[in-house]
Amino acid sequence: MTNADQRVRAILQTERLTEQSPEMAPIRTERERVKSLLTEAFGASGVSMRDGGSKAKNTMLKRDHDLDMLYYAHADNDRVGGTLKDIYDNVLGVLAYHYDFTPGTTAVRLFAKGRARTGQGLRIDVVAGRFVEGSSGNVFLHQADGEKSRLMTNPDVHIAHVRDFHSHEAVCACKLWRVANGVRVKQFAFELLCIDLLEARRGMGLSAQVAAVLKDIGRMQSAPAIRDPANSGNNVSKLLTGASWADLQAAADHSVSLFATHGWEEIIPATVDVVDAPAVARASVSTGTGTKPWSC
Structure with missing residues (x-):
């Protein structure tokens, strides 16, 4: 070397931010809060919720980081919403009471109430969608302003890549x-x-x-x-x-x-x-x- x-x-x-870093404590707290809010609204069965983005890829930085939460309804679960747009809107509707937010193309970005939306501070991106088949693999996401109204992707492939x-x-x-x-x-x-x-x-x-x-x-x-x-x-x-x-x-x-x-x-x-x-x-x-x- x-x-x-x-x-x-x-x-x-x-x-580098790791699971042992002290900065992870508030991230874990907010992750559990979002999980609790969505579970209370839509139930714990028929959905999958896990970390995505830089945390799952092990590329989180202290200087600039956010938490990506992947929230996917199983293919046969309509409780979260009948369409992809319904899922996007319903998840946003639950979280909007508790966070300031900015709707994105496929994700909703959450901020602590009354906090600045730029600079330092925890940001949470909630990506909601539905599995194409069953409870794993490819997912469909609603695109709020994309060329197509839906996007098929596979976050597990992105993460592993x-x-x-x-x-x-x-x-x-x-x-x-x-x-x-x-x-x-x-x-x-x-x-x-x-x-x-x-x-x-x-x-x-x-x-x-x-x-x-x-x-x-x-x-x-x-x-x-x-x-x-x-x-x-x-x-x-x-x-x-x-x-x-x-x-x-x-x-x-x-x-x-x-x-x-x-x-x-x-x-x-x-x-x-x-x-x-x-x-x-x-x-x-x-x-x-x-x-x-x-x-x-």
């Missing part, structure tokens, strides 16, 4: 780089891209892997195609277009320019400016429109 590997690993370790990847630590370090530099790109799309770029770099050290990802992104002429591992019919490449791609590429190119004269502590800074100056500066030279929200 090189000195650079040790520095990147040390930076990452100070930011990241959690079990041979260079999982490098994916985590790349995520920390994105957060630390205020890069405005969807994490779902970014981690798929990172995995594609790291696939052939299993034997590299941690710092070399992260550097290779940034160099690859910085030299790309256009946004690459990425594939949804759970459903090849889902167009996830659109999440790496327009301003999102311009911001990501500019940030990667800037970090690469620092390699010769700066250490990893500057490339993955300890804090992000309140006004997010690097991202604002990059956005001023970006063109195109933002991508639609995505929750899986």
Whole structure:
């Protein structure tokens, strides 16, 4: 292990959230509260509720994290709602009495009552849907403002794709780089891209892997195609277009320019400016429109 590997690993370790981290206590409390509210409303049978997102993928960071809760009615259970839209609306209706919220494309984002919706603070994304068959496997989600009214996906495939990847630590370090530099790109799309770029770099050290990802992104002429591992019919490449791609590429190119004269502590800074100056500066030279929200 090189000195650079040790520095990147040390930076990452100070930011990782594990089940034993003290910051997990309020997360567990709110998870149980949401579970209790939904169980009281719809019963405990005929539904599956579990963690998703960064917690299930083991990529949670202290600096920027939320809790994804997956709440799926079994295929033959209509208690939560007869249609996918009913499920989405009914789950939101129960939780809206207890939390401030922002409806998303496929998820409802919850905030503590009266708390700021940006910056630090616990955020909970509840993704409600119905299993296509039985009580496991593929699920249908309602899309509130997507091109289609429903989306078929498989969260277990998404989770395993990241959690079990041979260079999982490098994916985590790349995520920390994105957060630390205020890069405005969807994490779902970014981690798929990172995995594609790291696939052939299993034997590299941690710092070399992260550097290779940034160099690859910085030299790309256009946004690459990425594939949804759970459903090849889902167009996830659109999440790496327009301003999102311009911001990501500019940030990667800037970090690469620092390699010769700066250490990893500057490339993955300890804090992000309140006004997010690097991202604002990059956005001023970006063109195109933002991508639609995505929750899986």
